[in-house]
Amino acid sequence: MSTELKAATGLSRRNFLVSSLTAGGGLLLAMHWPISAEAATAATGKTLQPNAFIRLLPNGEVTLIVPFVEMGQGIFTSVAMLVAEELEVPLRSVHIEQAPANEAAYKHPIFGTQLTGGSASIRAGYASMRKAAATVRVLLVSAAAQQWKVKPESCKAENGQVFHAASGRHVPYTQLLQVAAKMPVPSDAALKQPTDFTVIGTARHRNDSADKVNGKALFGIDAKIPGMLHAAVVASPVLGGKVAKVDQAPALKVRGVKQVIVLDDAVAVIAEHTGAARKGLAALTVEWNDGANGGASTEQMQGELVQALKGKGIVWKEKGSFDDALQVAGSRQVSAVYHSPNLAHATMEPMNCTVHVTRGKCELWLGTQAPVRAQAAVVKLTGLPLDKVQVHNHLLGGGFGRRLDVDYVEQATRLAMQAKVPLKVTWSREEDMRHDVYRPNFYDEVSAVVDAQGRPTALKHRFSGSAVVARYAPQWMSNGVDTDAVDGAESSYDFDNLFVEFVAHEPKGVVTGFWRGVGPTHNMGVLENFIDELAAEAKQDPVAFRRSLLSSKPRALAVLDLAAEKAGWGQGSTVAGSGRGVAVVTSWNSYAAMILDATVAADGQVTVTRIVTAVDCGQAVNPDGVIAQMQGGHLYGLTAALFGKITVKDGRVEQSNFHDYPILRMNQAPKVEVHVVNNHEDPGGVGEIGTAVVMPALLNAVFAATGKRLRDYPVDPAVLRTV
Numbered sequence: 102m103s104t105e106l107k108a109a110t111g112l113s114r115r116n117f118l119v120s121s122l123t124a125g126g127g128l129l130l131a132m133h134w135p136i137s138a139e140a141a142t143a144a145t146g147k148t149l150q151p152n153a154f155i156r157l158l159p160n161g162e163v164t165l166i167v168p169f170v171e172m173g174q175g176i177f178t179s180v181a182m183l184v185a186e187e188l189e190v191p192l193r194s195v196h197i198e199q200a201p202a203n204e205a206a207y208k209h210p211i212f213g214t215q216l217t218g219g220s221a222s223i224r225a226g227y228a229s230m231r232k233a234a235a236t237v238r239v240l241l242v243s244a245a246a247q248q249w250k251v252k253p254e255s256c257k258a259e260n261g262q263v264f265h266a267a268s269g270r271h272v273p274y275t276q277l278l279q280v281a282a283k284m285p286v287p288s289d290a291a292l293k294q295p296t297d298f299t300v301i302g303t304a305r306h307r308n309d310s311a312d313k314v315n316g317k318a319l320f321g322i323d324a325k326i327p328g329m330l331h332a333a334v335v336a337s338p339v340l341g342g343k344v345a346k347v348d349q350a351p352a353l354k355v356r357g358v359k360q361v362i363v364l365d366d367a368v369a370v371i372a373e374h375t376g377a378a379r380k381g382l383a384a385l386t387v388e389w390n391d392g393a394n395g396g397a398s399t400e401q402m403q404g405e406l407v408q409a410l411k412g413k414g415i416v417w418k419e420k421g422s423f424d425d426a427l428q429v430a431g432s433r434q435v436s437a438v439y440h441s442p443n444l445a446h447a448t449m450e451p452m453n454c455t456v457h458v459t460r461g462k463c464e465l466w467l468g469t470q471a472p473v474r475a476q477a478a479v480v481k482l483t484g485l486p487l488d489k490v491q492v493h494n495h496l497l498g499g500g501f502g503r504r505l506d507v508d509y510v511e512q513a514t515r516l517a518m519q520a521k522v523p524l525k526v527t528w529s530r531e532e533d534m535r536h537d538v539y540r541p542n543f544y545d546e547v548s549a550v551v552d553a554q555g556r557p558t559a560l561k562h563r564f565s566g567s568a569v570v571a572r573y574a575p576q577w578m579s580n581g582v583d584t585d586a587v588d589g590a591e592s593s594y595d596f597d598n599l600f601v602e603f604v605a606h607e608p609k610g611v612v613t614g615f616w617r618g619v620g621p622t623h624n625m626g627v628l629e630n631f632i633d634e635l636a637a638e639a640k641q642d643p644v645a646f647r648r649s650l651l652s653s654k655p656r657a658l659a660v661l662d663l664a665a666e667k668a669g670w671g672q673g674s675t676v677a678g679s680g681r682g683v684a685v686v687t688s689w690n691s692y693a694a695m696i697l698d699a700t701v702a703a704d705g706q707v708t709v710t711r712i713v714t715a716v717d718c719g720q721a722v723n724p725d726g727v728i729a730q731m732q733g734g735h736l737y738g739l740t741a742a743l744f745g746k747i748t749v750k751d752g753r754v755e756q757s758n759f760h761d762y763p764i765l766r767m768n769q770a771p772k773v774e775v776h777v778v779n780n781h782e783d784p785g786g787v788g789e790i791g792t793a794v795v796m797p798a799l800l801n802a803v804f805a806a807t808g809k810r811l812r813d814y815p816v817d818p819a820v821l822r823t824v
Contacts, residue, residue, distance in 0.1 A: 116790070
């Protein structure tokens with residue numbers, strides 16, 4: 102047992118290995134994640150907090166506590182499928198409980214901390230969750246074999262029962278719990294072969310859909326605590342600004358308003374309900390001291406990125422020599438410059454957090470992707486011991502990386518410490534939009550050396566932008582390089598000569614963060630647009646051109662071929678103003694290719710009519726879930742590519758709501774076809790690759806339709822206008 106787990110649970114190794122019944126008469130199997138022989142045990146009581154554990158109850162119910170949060174990606178369903186498969190129980194009998202905040206017990210094996218993001222939940226949990234369930238299955242089979250005095254290998258588990266074919270006997274799991282709890286836990290439980298899967302790889306309905314439809318599902322914004330008051334808040338419109346003066350009197354006259362709290366950088370109105378709090382906030386007059394960022398602007402930040410790239414950064418990849426490749430007879434250089442804007446998350450559920458701070462304890466009710474980070478923030482603010490801060494995590498009404506940060510938790514805690522009552526702080530949409538943690542700005546200079554036939558022999562990619570990882574998790578840095586910022590910066594293709602350099606530069610007017618992927622959604626977009634430019638330079642078909650560069654990437658080539666086949670590449674419309682774009686993305690251990698059809702009207706407005714995507718994410722646990730994630734990612738990315746852009750003027754974010762930061766409407770959504778490659782490779786991620794692939798496919802389609810090459814987002818109709 103790790104010293105961290107021992108400290109978290111208060112158990113010795115000897116006690117940890119004790120097998121017995123739970124207090125409720127069921128069998129509790131606890132596993133320290135990743136599952137190991139000594140860490141999979143039958144244990145007693147309810148105090149054990151492993152990374153994941155399976156509890157079998159006398160009524161046949163299986164409870165699985167998972168360390169991942171559900172924010173719409175369907176992870177609760179997929180993890181339940183993994184357990185049902187290996188435990189040999191009906192999927193409907195597996196019930197999910199959200200893991201509490203516990204760094205020692207629920208540390209993510211990829212990130213080294215407890216969080217959900219990076220398209221990494223199934224990648225991290227596929228083997229370990231299955232191993233946990235298989236261990237329970239083998240334990241129960243052994244218990245039945247012992248009762249029958251037969252060899253375990255002569256028995257088989259199926260549908261929540263153990264069968265002995267030779268004698269025709271069978272026994273339900275529920276009758277084996279007492280015997281199993283007294284037996285040693287097996288250390289070598291074998292996983293099922295993919296050819297024997299009956300649950301994994303089959304399309305299943307989401308297990309949280311019904312409660313979301315009937316209103317039983319609880320999100321952070323649904324928290325209701327006895328004695329709770331509500332807060333509406335306005336923070337400094339300029340990053341780093343402070344409150345200069347506030348007239349509280351008008352707000353205090355509003356019926357239902359109880360208090361006005363003034364922080365150094367924000368003002369909140371506390372009331373009996375949100376309506377009164379908002380009305381009171383509207384009545385306030387607040388004067389601000391803008392501080393050092395009062396003159397910040399988008400133009401300034403963009404100019405600083407250009408200037409930064411004139412200097413030296415850190416070389417991430419270097420192979421061969423770009424200059425030597427250029428000296429080869431018949432070779433020439435092709436270059437382009439790209440810019441990616443700041444983007445907001447615009448989650449359906451605005452930021453909110455309910456906090457109750459008492460003399461010796463603090464409780465939080467919220468939806469967060471990083472519960473331990475939220476817990477640590479409260480510990481720092483309140484001075485309370487870690488075990489006195491309890492996080493009640495709920496379903497998330499959209500995350501996309503926004504709820505990895507805890508600025509809203511810190512603000513709510515500061516307010517609750519003064520309010521001295523349970524306090525729900527809910528940001529307005531305007532507050533949410535103007536105080537987001539934005540997708541970074543990037544400035545890219547890309548060059549290629551092409552031979553006499555137009556085939557690229559060298560690639561140079563230099564770019565500047567924010568290093569989110571350096572702020573968020575410095576331990577993820579690699580030799581001084583932000584590992585997320587450079588992810589995908591070498592493209593999906595092999596080049597004999599490659600040079601990638603990143604110049605980190607932080608903006609002064611906004612805070613940057615993760616946005617449904619940062620590195621790949623930026624880098625793959627830029628490079629797939631550039632590959633398209635190279636194909637046009639070579640006067641070659643863009644799909645055929647990519648095929649010629651993917652001979653060493655069979656899985657990437659396969660999704661490109663499948664997407665082209667399903668879309669009917671080469672049979673596109675000849676109608677004026679219509680065009681087809683293609684993009685290939687390889688990241689998150691997955692592969693995706695897209696063919697996108699678009700039309701450009703005379704006024705420059707772009708309409709996407711059809712999207713055909715092929716995705717290879719290895720073993721698809723729930724193919725329906727994969728398709729849903731890809732569809733959602735496409736629409737999210739399409740929204741950004743068509744409309745998304747956060748701009749700053751006089752230190753203030755100019756956008757405030759969906760009227761000036763629009764999202765794709767239902768009548769604007771294209772027909773989307775997603776084809777999932779069926780294989781049994783290790784699972785990859787699908788939460789973000791659908792966003793990454795659509796953005797370059799759109800710009801490539803615009804070029805095919807108009808002959809005009811756009812090199813930044815969002816699409817500007819004025820540039821495309823022909824009337």
